Amino acid sequence: MGRLSGKVAIVTGGARGMGETTARLFADEGAKVVIADVLDKEGEAVAASIGENARYIHVDVSQENDWQSAVNLATSLGSYQILVNNAAILYAAAITEATPDDYMRIIRVNQLGPYIGMRESFAAMKAAGGGSIINISSIDGLQSKNGLSAYSSSKWALRGLSKSAAIEFGPHNIRVNTVHPGGVFTAMHSAGDKTEPGDEDNAFYTQHPLPRVGLPIEIAKMSLYLASDDSSYSTGAEFIVDGGWSAGMRLDLLPSS
Numbered sequence: 001m002g003r004l005s006g007k008v009a010i011v012t013g014g015a016r017g018m019g020e021t022t023a024r025l026f027a028d029e030g031a032k033v034v035i036a037d038v039l040d041k042e043g044e045a046v047a048a049s050i051g052e053n054a055r056y057i058h059v060d061v062s063q064e065n066d067w068q069s070a071v072n073l074a075t076s077l078g079s080y081q082i083l084v085n086n087a088a089i090l091y092a093a094a095i096t097e098a099t100p101d102d103y104m105r106i107i108r109v110n111q112l113g114p115y116i117g118m119r120e121s122f123a124a125m126k127a128a129g130g131g132s133i134i135n136i137s138s139i140d141g142l143q144s145k146n147g148l149s150a151y152s153s154s155k156w157a158l159r160g161l162s163k164s165a166a167i168e169f170g171p172h173n174i175r176v177n178t179v180h181p182g183g184v185f186t187a188m189h190s191a192g193d194k195t196e197p198g199d200e201d202n203a204f205y206t207q208h209p210l211p212r213v214g215l216p217i218e219i220a221k222m223s224l225y226l227a228s229d230d231s232s233y234s235t236g237a238e239f240i241v242d243g244g245w246s247a248g249m250r251l252d253l254l255p256s257s
């Protein structure tokens with residue numbers, strides 16, 4: 001018996017990166033997985049390689065109709081109880097250089113997408129007796145950086161949205177938590193065509209508590225914990241998986257660096 005046996009999960013942004021790793025791990029743990037993404041070729045290939053316990057569906061998370069199709073597919077496979085709102089886009093520009101349209105493009109995917117996803121999933125999860133929603137925020141939902149105003153706003157908003165949803169959905173045994181990854185080796189980071197991080201990928205992190213970039217599986221395992229019944233009393237909470245980034249940095253000018 002896997003930790004997710006008998007459950008159906010939707011993983012958005014599951015065609016690559018952390019979403020792909022999460023979908024594979026969930027399937028290994030016995031879940032049936034719906035991979036929802038806009039990268040059709042990559043998503044189909046991931047689903048095919050997982051096998052009969054995975055399906056791919058084209059979903060633009062900012063579109064309500066696409067969500068309805070995804071939830072219909074998930075419920076047709078069995079007991080839809082897990083949603084991982086993982087899809088997002090990164091955009092870097094100074095506040096004075098970006099336009100309101102640029103800003104809203106990020107908000108629509110990273111913030112509105114998870115909102116619609118939770119909204120459309122609620123009835124099915126309630127009918128299934130409960131569920132777990134995992135919203136992938138970021139270290140930029142706990143702090144921020146120059147040039148990331150839209151992205152960081154969306155990730156902070158997701159944290160607040162998750163707390164509100166946790167309060168509304170809790171009486172129906174639906175838990176809602178956020179995961180806050182630090183730097184993770186994916187296409188969004190610096191992976192390109194590489195499969196393993198090299199010194200150049202770790203260089204930024206030399207003064208962090210764990211002096212290296214994170215790996216997608218290290219985030220997927222946190223999502224697995226939250227998806228499983230092991231986390232049955234956790235909701236409305238923030239789960240930080242950032243190699244200690246948010247704790248602080250080693251400074252050469254102080255002892256014990």
Ligand SMILES: NC(=O)c1ccc[n+]([C@@H]2O[C@H](COP(=O)([O-])OP(=O)(O)OC[C@H]3O[C@@H](n4cnc5c(N)ncnc54)[C@H](O)[C@@H]3O)[C@@H](O)[C@H]2O)c1
Binds near residue numbers: 015019038059137187
């Ligand atoms: N990689 C990092 O360093 C890092 C750090 C903190 C948080 N995160 C967060 O982790 C999550 C996964 O990121 P990743 O690093 O795997 O990125 P990635 O770019 O490799 O994967 C993101 C996936 O989302 C999909 N996607 C984008 N727009 C979509 C839309 N409108 N509808 C459906 N799917 C869409 C993409 O096609 C892609 O498959 C994101 O929420 C990201 O913000 C990443």
